[in-house]
Amino acid sequence: MQNRAIDVHCHFFNLSFAFAEVLEIGWRWIHGDYPYKSDERGLPKVFVIMPPELRELAHYVASYFAAATDSPEEHYAYEERCCQKSQWHLSEPLITVPLMMDIFFMFDHGETEAQKAVMLALPEILQRDGLNAMMITEDNADRFDELAQIIKAEFIPVYEKSISARNLTPTLFAKNITTISRELDLVIADFKAGHAAEGVRTMAKSCTQTSVQMTWGYRKHLLELQNLQRDNPGTVLPFLAVDPRRIGIEELVREQVVKGAFKGVKLYPPLGYLPTHPNLYPVYRLCIEHNIPVTVHTSTGGLLSLCDTIKTQSKKKNGEIVPVTFDKKTNKSAALFFSNPANWLEILENSEFSGLHLNFAHFGGEEHISTLANQQPGEPDDSENWTLQIIGLMERFKNVYADISYCPDNDMLNYIQNIVGRYKIVQERLMFGTDYIMVMKESSLGGNLDHYFNLYTDIYPEMLNVNPAAFLG
Numbered sequence: 001m002q003n004r005a006i007d008v009h010c011h012f013f014n015l016s017f018a019f020a021e022v023l024e025i026g027w028r029w030i031h032g033d034y035p036y037k038s039d040e041r042g043l044p045k046v047f048v049i050m051p052p053e054l055r056e057l058a059h060y061v062a063s064y065f066a067a068a069t070d071s072p073e074e075h076y077a078y079e080e081r082c083c084q085k086s087q088w089h090l091s092e093p094l095i096t097v098p099l100m101m102d103i104f105f106m107f108d109h110g111e112t113e114a115q116k117a118v119m120l121a122l123p124e125i126l127q128r129d130g131l132n133a134m135m136i137t138e139d140n141a142d143r144f145d146e147l148a149q150i151i152k153a154e155f156i157p158v159y160e161k162s163i164s165a166r167n168l169t170p171t172l173f174a175k176n177i178t179t180i181s182r183e184l185d186l187v188i189a190d191f192k193a194g195h196a197a198e199g200v201r202t203m204a205k206s207c208t209q210t211s212v213q214m215t216w217g218y219r220k221h222l223l224e225l226q227n228l229q230r231d232n233p234g235t236v237l238p239f240l241a242v243d244p245r246r247i248g249i250e251e252l253v254r255e256q257v258v259k260g261a262f263k264g265v266k267l268y269p270p271l272g273y274l275p276t277h278p279n280l281y282p283v284y285r286l287c288i289e290h291n292i293p294v295t296v297h298t299s300t301g302g303l304l305s306l307c308d309t310i311k312t313q314s315k316k317k318n319g320e321i322v323p324v325t326f327d328k329k330t331n332k333s334a335a336l337f338f339s340n341p342a343n344w345l346e347i348l349e350n351s352e353f354s355g356l357h358l359n360f361a362h363f364g365g366e367e368h369i370s371t372l373a374n375q376q377p378g379e380p381d382d383s384e385n386w387t388l389q390i391i392g393l394m395e396r397f398k399n400v401y402a403d404i405s406y407c408p409d410n411d412m413l414n415y416i417q418n419i420v421g422r423y424k425i426v427q428e429r430l431m432f433g434t435d436y437i438m439v440m441k442e443s444s445l446g447g448n449l450d451h452y453f454n455l456y457t458d459i460y461p462e463m464l465n466v467n468p469a470a471f472l473g
């Protein structure tokens with residue numbers, strides 16, 4: 001792997017995945033079963049009208065995933081094609097690291113701990129949960145259809161808008177809309193046929209010790225990446241999305257990463273949790289024990305929790321667990337609150353975890369990178385600059401890395417050179433990454449991923465292979 005080029009950060013998910021998760025969030029939410037099942041009886045509950053917050057969620061998620069309509073195989077083939085077409089002139093295929101995403105908890109206020117506790121105490125509820133909560137019967141099929149059509153009606157216009165910039169012929173435009181509409185209908189049909197519920201139950205059962213809470217979109221994408229890895233061993237190294245609120249997540253890491261097809265763990269804190277969440281400690285322990293790399297989203301952009309307040313927890317170095325409340329009014333944004341690299345000090349300063357292979361994705365974000373690079377000599381350091389904070393962590397901890405995914409600025413190579421000139425460590429810790437398919441939203445790429453590769457043709461060679469290979473172990 002040492003001489004092969006690696007894209008350490010990409011995504012092969014799509015709009016259908018996002019639609020399935022939003023549909024499950026919505027169906028559970030209007031029954032009081034979100035994110036955990038509220039009782040074990042499975043009795044029909046009062047159906048409230050589709051609340052405006054759910055429409056907002058559907059619209060927001062759709063806008064984030066609108067560019068991604070291909071299957072994981074097609075995404076992978078496209079990325080390889082673009083790399084071959086670029087000025088890189090590689091003799092061997094690019095090694096890709098597709099990262100999963102877990103968006104199911106982005107609507108969770110954190111006030112359902114009691115429901116979660118019941119499910120934990122009675123694992124059979126969890127076993128039945130997938131089946132009961134997502135079972136669409138004759139009695140409730142109309143209501144499910146109503147909900148599904150409302151959510152679909154939020155998705156389609158967003159997709160239409162996203163492809164309207166592509167100058168398609170009216171026929172091709174209409175064909176694209178029909179295709180995506182059919183794909184969303186297939187997701188709806190899956191739920192109605194009970195596939196979602198059955199699939200969720202099968203997965204939960206396959207876990208040896210405890211049950212794992214599964215949602216349909218998450219499970220489906222997990223299986224897709226398993227297959228893609230199996231068909232492309234050595235060039236597809238997927239990372240499992242870990243959210244500490246998903247019941248049984250430690251077990252899932254054991255099954256899918258320690259023993260399975262997944263190479264590493266992906267965290268996405270701005271969806272509403274801190275890296276010090278107590279449930280992540282057992283995961284970090286597995287990562288240390290089995291040399292598993294962790295990539296964490298670290299920029300002020302990206303998908304954010306839509307909750308105005310979130311109740312969560314943080315576990316300190318000394319083992320103390322403290323309640324934490326995020327409030328949009330005082331904490332400004334979920335990104336600033338949850339993604340701050342300084343949140344990792346409690347983990348890395350803990351001698352048990354100081355050797356964690358940790359990648360701060362996006363290197364703090366393009367804004368922070370350019371600000372640091374443009375700093376004038378003699379100007380005082382800005383301790384709030386995330387790129388600088390990450391460099392500080394690289395200097396202190398031997399396995400801290402960063403990637404420059406989703407940095408399509410034309411001046412990026414100059415910025416990197418400038419930063420390496422001042423902070424030598426960056427040359428051995430920074431890694432190349434694209435953030436395909438997310439980066440395709442950038443109009444500067446003109447819909448061609450090869451432009452992104454071309455931007456980085458003259459990048460330090462170690463950032464393409466030596467550093468990522470060391471990070472991946």
Ligand SMILES: [Zn+2]
Pocket residue numbers: 009010011405435438
């Ligand atoms: Zn990403």
